[in-house]
Amino acid sequence: MPRPKTFDIDTAIDGAMGVFREHGYEGTSAQMLVDAMGIGRQSLYDTFGDKWELYKGALRRYATAEKQAHRTALKSGRRPIDGIRAMIERVVSDAATPCLGVGSIAEFGCSQSELTEINLAADRDLRGAMIEQVRAAQAQGDIADALDPDAIATFFIASFAGIRIAARGGARPQQLRDLGEMAMRALR
Amino acid sequence: MPRPKTFDIDTAIDGAMGVFREHGYEGTSAQMLVDAMGIGRQSLYDTFGDKWELYKGALRRYATAEKQAHRTALKSGRRPIDGIRAMIERVVSDAATPCLGVGSIAEFGCSQSELTEINLAADRDLRGAMIEQVRAAQAQGDIADALDPDAIATFFIASFAGIRIAARGGARPQQLRDLGEMAMRALR
DNA sequence: GTTATAATGGAATGATCGTTCAAGAAAGGA
DNA sequence: TCCTTTCTTGAACGATCATTCCATTATAAC
Numbered sequence: 001m002p003r004p005k006t007f008d009i010d011t012a013i014d015g016a017m018g019v020f021r022e023h024g025y026e027g028t029s030a031q032m033l034v035d036a037m038g039i040g041r042q043s044l045y046d047t048f049g050d051k052w053e054l055y056k057g058a059l060r061r062y063a064t065a066e067k068q069a070h071r072t073a074l075k076s077g078r079r080p081i082d083g084i085r086a087m088i089e090r091v092v093s094d095a096a097t098p099c100l101g102v103g104s105i106a107e108f109g110c111s112q113s114e115l116t117e118i119n120l121a122a123d124r125d126l127r128g129a130m131i132e133q134v135r136a137a138q139a140q141g142d143i144a145d146a147l148d149p150d151a152i153a154t155f156f157i158a159s160f161a162g163i164r165i166a167a168r169g170g171a172r173p174q175q176l177r178d179l180g181e182m183a184m185r186a187l188r
Numbered sequence: 189m190p191r192p193k194t195f196d197i198d199t200a201i202d203g204a205m206g207v208f209r210e211h212g213y214e215g216t217s218a219q220m221l222v223d224a225m226g227i228g229r230q231s232l233y234d235t236f237g238d239k240w241e242l243y244k245g246a247l248r249r250y251a252t253a254e255k256q257a258h259r260t261a262l263k264s265g266r267r268p269i270d271g272i273r274a275m276i277e278r279v280v281s282d283a284a285t286p287c288l289g290v291g292s293i294a295e296f297g298c299s300q301s302e303l304t305e306i307n308l309a310a311d312r313d314l315r316g317a318m319i320e321q322v323r324a325a326q327a328q329g330d331i332a333d334a335l336d337p338d339a340i341a342t343f344f345i346a347s348f349a350g351i352r353i354a355a356r357g358g359a360r361p362q363q364l365r366d367l368g369e370m371a372m373r374a375l376r
Numbered sequence: 377g378t379t380a381t382a383a384t385g386g387a388a389t390g391a392t393c394g395t396t397c398a399a400g401a402a403a404g405g406a
Numbered sequence: 407t408c409c410t411t412t413c414t415t416g417a418a419c420g421a422t423c424a425t426t427c428c429a430t431t432a433t434a435a436c
Contacts, residue, residue: 006382006433024295026214030424040384042426051424098297105357106294107212109286116358151366154359158367162350169293170304171342178339179346186374194403194412218394228414230396239394383432393422402413 009047010061012037017058021098024107025055056114062100063122071129080133081142085184091160092180095167102161127153143187152187159183197235198249200225205246209286212295213243244302250288251310259317268321269330273372279348280368283355290349315341331375340375347371 015037019028030051034041048054073087101119110116130153137143143152163179171179203225207216218239222229236242261275289307298304318341325331331340351367359367 022297024212024214026212027295029422042385043383045425046383102353103294105353106291107215109210109356110358119357148366151363151370154354154363155367155370158350158354158359159347160350161353162346162348165290165293165349165353166342166346168297169307170298171346175339175342178336179343182339182343182374186370217392219392230415231413233395234413377436379434379436381432381434384430385428386430387426387428389424389426391423391425393420395419395421397418398416400413400415403411404409406407406409 007039007043012039012044012047013054013058013061016054017062017100020055020058021062021100021103024103025051026107056118059100059104059115060118063118066099066101067122067126070126074129074133079140079142080136081140083133084137084187087156088159088180088183091163092176095164095176098168099161099164102164105161123157127157130156137187147187155186156183195227195231200227200232200235201242201246201249204242205250205288208243208246209250209288209291212291213239214295244306247288247292247303247306251306254287254289255310255314258314262317262321267328267330268324269328271321272325272375275344276347276368276371279351280364283352283364286356287349287352290352293349311345315345318344325375335375343374344371 016033019032019036023032028051030041030044033051033054034044037044039047044054048057069090070087073090074083076086077083101122104115105119108115127150131149134143134147134149134152138145138147138149159179163176163183166179167176204221207220207224211220216239218229218232221239221242222232225232227235232242236245257278258275261278262271264274265271289310292303293307296303315338319337322331322335322337322340326333326335326337347367351364351371354367355364
């Protein structure tokens with residue numbers, strides 16, 4: 001009978017994710033992946049296929065985790081607007097580590113349909129939760145009724161990308177907090 | 189006496205810029221550059237040194253051109269707020285083509301000081317013009333006095349990055365226009 | 377112990393990378 | 407005409423790339 005796997009696949013993917021987040025797809029070599037994942041080169045290819053497949057796996061895992069974190073923050077707090085604020089503040093305080101979603105879009109745009117599909121699926125899910133929350137906040141008078149919830153969701157996602165690019169470009173924490181404040185301000 | 193140069197250096201750099209904008213630094217090969225620039229490979233290395241030097245040249249040229257375009261839009265219109273709106277609308281309507289500034293930051297972050305310096309220099313210049321314009325708009329009551337002009341400038345720049353990433357991710361023109369509207373709204 | 381699989385590490389493959397060498401064609405000033 | 411330089415082209419270089427082959431060791435179930 002077979003010897004069971006000893007290393008955890010998700011842990012290995014997390015290692016790959018870290019490298020891809022920092023250096024992008026083209027900027028990452030197989031050797032960097034081997035080092036960061038803590039497994040042998042052959043195990044890498046046996047388990048994940050090739051570099052591209054591994055990148056997709058990392059992006060998939062990142063997207064679902066990030067989406068979940070957003071939703072959790074969104075549902076936190078007593079009032080709907082509190083959840084929205086919590087979501088923004090989480091992005092602000094986590095902006096120091098690069099975002100693989102933004103990275104993949106900056107690097108590939110829409111040219112790789114497999115990536116676009118992954119990003120769009122997470123986007124769609126998250127957008128749904130956002131719209132729901134925005135509607136609730138509007139019902140409580142915390143967000144202007146004139147605003148279209150869908151446009152606000154788009155605005156959130158774009159603002160997050162803006163904050164993350166700002167952070168990657170060297171913005172200081174205070175500036176990032178101000179950006180979060182400005183985003184909140186647009187809702188009134 | 190020597191034969192004068194036949195190709196225009198800036199035109200060649202523009203060709204390189206187009207490739208770098210679309211594929212990033214690592215995703216661009218020397219052959220792609222030769223094809224896009226319309227010059228021989230040897231001329232490329234004779235004139236520009238190497239790929240990295242060429243990338244810096246392209247970024248430098250892009251940054252100054254972009255900064256200038258921003259300033260021109262900023263100064264247009266009768267009232268200061270009109271200039272601000274024009275600047276935002278220009279970003280919205282040009283968002284279809286990728287931004288080399290955003291691309292360089294997404295790809296390298298702050299790890300390459302030579303790039304950071306180029307981006308920061310343009311940023312500093314542009315920020316100065318923005319602050320001036322914001323103060324004028326505040327004096328006319330078109331932007332809330334409570335807002336710090338410097339924070340608004342940061343917000344503009346981050347919003348532009350957000351809009352451009354959104355566009356690169358496949359956002360439709362209407363969504364981009366909405367993003368511009370939301371950015372304007374945060375100023376009230 | 378035997379067997380089947382997991383996993384590692386090193387060497388090798390073929391491709392592509394950025395870059396340079398070498399030679400020739402083109403073009404203006406003398 | 408003859409220089410001198412520009413520019414192009416193709417071949418070549420060494421390095422690195424992703425990937426695979428191979429031999430070896432380790433560990434579980436039988």
